[in-house]
Amino acid sequence: MEVGASMAMQSRAPGVGAGAGGRRSAFLGREKQARAGSLRVGAGTAGAAAVAVRARGTKPVAPLRCVRASRGNESLHNSVDEALLLKRKSEEVLFHLNGRCIYLVGMMGSGKSTVGKILAEVLGYSFFDSDKLVEQAVGMPSVAEIFKVHSEAFFRENESSVLRDLSSMRRLVVATGGGAVIRPINWNYMKKGLSVWLDVPLDALAKRIAQVGTASRPLLDQPSDDPYTAAFTKLSMLAEQRGDAYANADARVSLEEIAAKQGHGDVSKLTPTDIAIEALLKIGNFVAEHPKTYGQVGDLQADSQSRRIQAL
Numbered sequence: 001m002e003v004g005a006s007m008a009m010q011s012r013a014p015g016v017g018a019g020a021g022g023r024r025s026a027f028l029g030r031e032k033q034a035r036a037g038s039l040r041v042g043a044g045t046a047g048a049a050a051v052a053v054r055a056r057g058t059k060p061v062a063p064l065r066c067v068r069a070s071r072g073n074e075s076l077h078n079s080v081d082e083a084l085l086l087k088r089k090s091e092e093v094l095f096h097l098n099g100r101c102i103y104l105v106g107m108m109g110s111g112k113s114t115v116g117k118i119l120a121e122v123l124g125y126s127f128f129d130s131d132k133l134v135e136q137a138v139g140m141p142s143v144a145e146i147f148k149v150h151s152e153a154f155f156r157e158n159e160s161s162v163l164r165d166l167s168s169m170r171r172l173v174v175a176t177g178g179g180a181v182i183r184p185i186n187w188n189y190m191k192k193g194l195s196v197w198l199d200v201p202l203d204a205l206a207k208r209i210a211q212v213g214t215a216s217r218p219l220l221d222q223p224s225d226d227p228y229t230a231a232f233t234k235l236s237m238l239a240e241q242r243g244d245a246y247a248n249a250d251a252r253v254s255l256e257e258i259a260a261k262q263g264h265g266d267v268s269k270l271t272p273t274d275i276a277i278e279a280l281l282k283i284g285n286f287v288a289e290h291p292k293t294y295g296q297v298g299d300l301q302a303d304s305q306s307r308r309i310q311a312l
């Protein structure tokens, strides 16, 4: 997640926006125009729990804000077909989610914020970036600054507090920090919702991060190397240390699998929308495998039929 004063749409991912094809999304356009900009989460909507997210031993700071995936008048998708597929997949899972939050986990740069904003938009959920919430709670402008002035341990404590507070809320998509998976307590919080691992090859991650620089990601910031080498070397070490931690997630979205399905081996060709569609597919598979928690697949038709009958 990128660090900056404003939470509003820092990431301009290739494939997200007019530059990637230019056609406006038919179904998202009007809604986006109506709701452009950031939303304030107040007591009446997301609840007092969010407002209670505070750093330990630091003073209260600005109210929490969430962002929508809207980007002015630009389209989020490459084509109307893609937008419609995304919408259909989201309708399939919405009923089963029944307001449960979605937590995106994955290494730094795996696209948790970029894909998370698309999922939030299409599901009608609010989006939160847990790094941003930690910055707000601590009252510091960046994660890098928190690591420098305090420590990684201090950041991790606050990250857990943020996840705890978010876990009492509903209808959120949360982009967690890449290291959130290492603390078992965080899984207690994330298991209240549904977690999705964005599994991206290290080479692709290092290329993405090298493009934007490593300054905002303190664990990768090694001034002696060129940005790609610094990112690749450190990401490899972190991947080894973290072992299977990401695999605790309920669903796994493998970019290599999506690329193979699309008939090419290059994950860099995948758009964030491709990945969001696959995430919804994997969420759909997970809920279908857990009918006791998420309801039977097919309940959606029964539910909409009974609503239609009631409306007669």
Ligand SMILES: Nc1ncnc2c1ncn2[C@@H]1O[C@H](COP(=O)(O)OP(=O)(O)O)[C@@H](O)[C@H]1O
Residues within 6 Å of the ligand: 001, 002, 011, 012, 013, 014, 106, 107, 108, 109, 110, 111, 112, 113, 114, 115, 175, 208, 209, 212, 268, 270, 271, 272, 275
């Ligand atoms: N599918 C993608 N293809 C290419 N670049 C991407 C893709 N998804 C995200 N990015 C870019 O990679 C960088 C990291 O993405 P981000 O969503 O901030 O990751 P995370 O939140 O997991 O750290 C950003 O510059 C973003 O624009």
Ligand SMILES: O=C(O)C1=C[C@@H](OP(=O)(O)O)[C@@H](O)[C@H](O)C1
Residues within 6 Å of the ligand: 001, 002, 106, 107, 108, 109, 112, 131, 143, 176, 177, 178, 179, 180, 216, 217, 218, 219
């Ligand atoms: O992997 C990690 O340990 C971290 C990932 C970062 O978040 P992103 O995954 O959003 O970059 C941020 O929480 C911090 O720099 C530590």
